[in-house]
Amino acid sequence: MKWLEIAVTAPAELVEAVANIFNEIGSGGVVIEDPALIIDLVTNGTAETVAPALKLPQSGQSVVKGYFCCDCALADRLERLSHRLTDLPVFWQTREVREQDWATAWQKYYKPVRVGKNIVIKPSWEDYTARAGETVIELDPGMAFGCGTHATTAMCLTLLEELAPVHAVVYDVGTGSGILSVAAALLGARQVTAVDIDELAVRAARENAERNGVADRVTAVQGNLLDNLAGGQADLVVANIIADVIIRLAPDAAAALKPGGRLVASGIIKDRAEEVRRALDDAGLEPLKELTKGEWVAMVYRRVSAVKR
Numbered sequence: 001m002k003w004l005e006i007a008v009t010a011p012a013e014l015v016e017a018v019a020n021i022f023n024e025i026g027s028g029g030v031v032i033e034d035p036a037l038i039i040d041l042v043t044n045g046t047a048e049t050v051a052p053a054l055k056l057p058q059s060g061q062s063v064v065k066g067y068f069c070c071d072c073a074l075a076d077r078l079e080r081l082s083h084r085l086t087d088l089p090v091f092w093q094t095r096e097v098r099e100q101d102w103a104t105a106w107q108k109y110y111k112p113v114r115v116g117k118n119i120v121i122k123p124s125w126e127d128y129t130a131r132a133g134e135t136v137i138e139l140d141p142g143m144a145f146g147c148g149t150h151a152t153t154a155m156c157l158t159l160l161e162e163l164a165p166v167h168a169v170v171y172d173v174g175t176g177s178g179i180l181s182v183a184a185a186l187l188g189a190r191q192v193t194a195v196d197i198d199e200l201a202v203r204a205a206r207e208n209a210e211r212n213g214v215a216d217r218v219t220a221v222q223g224n225l226l227d228n229l230a231g232g233q234a235d236l237v238v239a240n241i242i243a244d245v246i247i248r249l250a251p252d253a254a255a256a257l258k259p260g261g262r263l264v265a266s267g268i269i270k271d272r273a274e275e276v277r278r279a280l281d282d283a284g285l286e287p288l289k290e291l292t293k294g295e296w297v298a299m300v301y302r303r304v305s306a307v308k309r
Ligand SMILES: C[S@@+](CC[C@H](N)C(=O)[O-])C[C@H]1O[C@@H](n2cnc3c(N)ncnc32)[C@H](O)[C@@H]1O
Pocket: 144, 145, 146, 147, 148, 152, 153, 156, 173, 174, 175, 176, 177, 178, 179, 180, 195, 196, 197, 198, 201, 223, 224, 225, 240, 241, 245, 267
């Protein structure tokens, strides 16, 4: 089958917005090429990581690629895309590709990679022998976000490892591939609810929980943020989405936490970090820690006692 690849070159802060537009108009898959991440891997990569396969990007801009089936719906999709991109500072190019070329193209760059102190993310098709003390997450993200190498996911994993959620009740909001839910369960959480608005992500999260032998502790559900979740109050909420969504989520995240519970929030571009801090403060949460990587920020907050609603 023939597909049309549409490559949108965009500044880092618009990457999520462009990826969302692709998803909303029915893209069969989205690939994000983030130069900050590639530079980080080329600079800091070890023999185990993807670094040897990568080349430094020519420009500092990110490229978001969407794939569209060349069928009768294509013309309508292109018109909607053109309409949605028209006011954004981006440019786009198209080329025809065969299905095998894009569906698996990213796999050749995706090798076992170490995150935090002792977490290793192992693609399901790669071999890896775990060393003592390592937590190995076996993953096939499919078309869902979250293969572990994106700065925001990596920072969330690092923070999860530090928070050591032994016996914790956890909500993973915007679970994508389920990577953070699986990590929480492997790190000892007793009950994890993984929620995503995207049906494909929910399926990927369920499969990845099974693949890692933690399906008995990870429940993946389709839904909007923390709406209608039945898991009770949590020790830990993780949300790696985007600044606007974290701001919207703040009061509900605070209310979903037990006193003393922690929120790990990421997907926050540096320029929006202050707005997110304000929203989390306004929700009655107390800041504990921040990490930054490239353009991205991850934050840890704690619920002190009663929260404002
Ligand atoms: C950046 S990805 C994070 C994936 C994974 N948790 C990680 O850390 O790599 C954000 C995810 O949030 C999901 N999402 C966006 N808006 C949402 C909403 N309102 N409710 C639930 N999930 C949402 C997206 O579908 C996407 O899978």
